[in-house]
Amino acid sequence: MPFDPPPPTRTATLRRDSRAVAFWLLGVAGLVWIMVAIGGATRLTGSGLSIMEWAPLSGTLPPLSEAEWQRLYDLYRTIPQYQLVNQGFGIEGFKQIFWLEWLHRLWGRLIGLAYAAGLAWFWLRGRIPAGSKPRLLGLLALGGLQGAVGWYMVASGFEADRTAVAPYRLVIHLGLALLIFSALVWTALGLLRPEGRAPAEARPVRRMLKVAAWTLVGAMLAGGFVAGTRAGLSFNTFPLMDGQLVPDGYWLLSPAWTNLTANIAAVQFNHRLLASLTALFAAGAVWAALRRLPAGGARRAVLGFGAAVALQYALGIATLLYVVPVSLGTLHQAVAVLVLAAALVALHALRAAPLPASRVRTA
Ligand code: HEM
Structure with missing residues (x-):
C-alpha cells in the first residue's frame, strides 16, 4: 500500500x-x-x-x-x-x-x-x-x-x-x-529566527555592540567622503598625518562645517578617528561577550564581528600606505559591507537567541 x-x-x-x-x-x-x-x-x-x-x-x-x-x-x-x-x-x-x-x-x-x-x-x-x-x-x-x-x-x-x-x-x-x-x-x-528578548545579563554586550555598530556606520560614511574627495592620495602615513596626530589645517575652510566634507585633511582624520572608535567599541563588545556570554552562537557572532573590524582596520591602513591601488581600495570597500553584515548578525544573535538563564555567566 x-x-x-x-x-x-x-x-x-x-x-x-x-x-x-x-x-x-x-x-x-x-x-x-x-x-x-x-x-x-x-x-x-x-x-x-x-x-x-x-x-x-x-x-x-x-x-x-x-x-x-x-x-x-x-x-x-x-x-x-x-x-x-x-x-x-x-x-x-x-x-x-x-x-x-x-x-x-x-x-x-x-x-x-x-x-x-x-x-x-x-x-x-x-x-x-x-x-x-x-x-x-x-x-x-x-x-x-x-x-x-x-x-x-x-x-x-x-x-x-x-x-x-x-x-x-x-x-x-x-x-x-x-x-x-x-x-x-x-x-x-x-x-x-524569530525574535526573543536577550536576558538581562546579555544586554550590556548588546548595548556595546550597538554603539560599535552605529560608530561603524559613521566610519563608513566618513570613508565615502575620503573616497569622494580622493583624500586617500594624501597623508599616506599612519598613525601620524604629516607628523601630527591631528593634521594642521583641520579647520582650513569656512564655513566650518564644510571641513567635514571637503577638506582633505579633516575628511581623512575623521575617517581614521571614527574607524579607531569603531575598533575600540568592537573590542569592548568582544570583552563583554567573553565575560558574560556562554560559548555558543551569540558569543561566536560577537567575536566574528571583532575579527571583521580588525581585518578592515588593517586593510584601511594598507590601502592608505600603498596610496589606494585599485585592488586594495576595492577590497577595503567590499570588506566594509561584510563588517556591517557581521554587526547585524551579532546584534540579531543576541536579540533572537535568548540564552537560557542558567547558562549565562554573571559578571
Ligand atoms: C572600522 C574600520 C573601517 C571601516 C569600516 C572603513 C570603511 C571605509 C569605507 C566604507 C570607505 C569608502 C569606500 C567608498 O565609498 O568608496 C573607506 C574608504 C577609505 N578608507 Fe576606510 N574604513 C576603516 C578603516 C580605515 C583605516 C584605519 C584607514 C587608514 C588609516 C582607512 C583608509 C581609507 C582610505 C584611504 C579610503 C579611501 C579609499 C578609496 O579612495 O577608495 N580606513 N573606508
Whole structure:
C-alpha cells in the first residue's frame, strides 16, 4: 500500500515559507554586496562617467556597432573629465573605461530583476509571511530610488570643471546601498529566527555592540567622503598625518562645517578617528561577550564581528600606505559591507537567541 505522508502542519508550512523568503533575501543581499565591490572598482578606475545617458531599458545592451561606439565616445568627449584627464586616449581608451560602468549598471538591473521577480513569485503563491509585505514593498521602492540616486550622482560629474562626481552625492549613494543591504539582511535574519528578548545579563554586550555598530556606520560614511574627495592620495602615513596626530589645517575652510566634507585633511582624520572608535567599541563588545556570554552562537557572532573590524582596520591602513591601488581600495570597500553584515548578525544573535538563564555567566 502506497504511503501518503501526512500533510504538513500550518506551523511547518509557515516555517518553510519564512526560510525560503529569507534565503531569497540573503541571495539578493549577496548581489548587492558584489554591486558595492563593482562600484568601488568603477570609481577607482575612473570609469564612472563613461556612460552619459540614463536609459534603464535600452542601456541593457552594450554598443553593438562601431557607429554606436563612436556616438557614445563623441558624447563622452564633451565632458570636462575627457578634456582635463583623458584627452586623446582614443576610442580604445574609452572602451576600456566603458565596460566597468556598463557592468555596474547591468548588475543593478540584475538585482532589480532578482528582487522583483522573487517578490512576485512568492506573493502570487501566497508564501510571504504575514507582516512582511509592507517591508518587502518598501525595499522594492528603495531599490528603484537607488537607481535614480545613482544617476543623480553620475550627473554631477558632467558639470563644468568637474572630473569626478560630487562627494556628498557619492556618500548618499553609498549610504542608500548600505541601508538596502542592512534591511535585506535584517529582514532575512528575522524570518530565519524569530525574535526573543536577550536576558538581562546579555544586554550590556548588546548595548556595546550597538554603539560599535552605529560608530561603524559613521566610519563608513566618513570613508565615502575620503573616497569622494580622493583624500586617500594624501597623508599616506599612519598613525601620524604629516607628523601630527591631528593634521594642521583641520579647520582650513569656512564655513566650518564644510571641513567635514571637503577638506582633505579633516575628511581623512575623521575617517581614521571614527574607524579607531569603531575598533575600540568592537573590542569592548568582544570583552563583554567573553565575560558574560556562554560559548555558543551569540558569543561566536560577537567575536566574528571583532575579527571583521580588525581585518578592515588593517586593510584601511594598507590601502592608505600603498596610496589606494585599485585592488586594495576595492577590497577595503567590499570588506566594509561584510563588517556591517557581521554587526547585524551579532546584534540579531543576541536579540533572537535568548540564552537560557542558567547558562549565562554573571559578571
Ligand atoms: C572600522 C574600520 C573601517 C571601516 C569600516 C572603513 C570603511 C571605509 C569605507 C566604507 C570607505 C569608502 C569606500 C567608498 O565609498 O568608496 C573607506 C574608504 C577609505 N578608507 Fe576606510 N574604513 C576603516 C578603516 C580605515 C583605516 C584605519 C584607514 C587608514 C588609516 C582607512 C583608509 C581609507 C582610505 C584611504 C579610503 C579611501 C579609499 C578609496 O579612495 O577608495 N580606513 N573606508
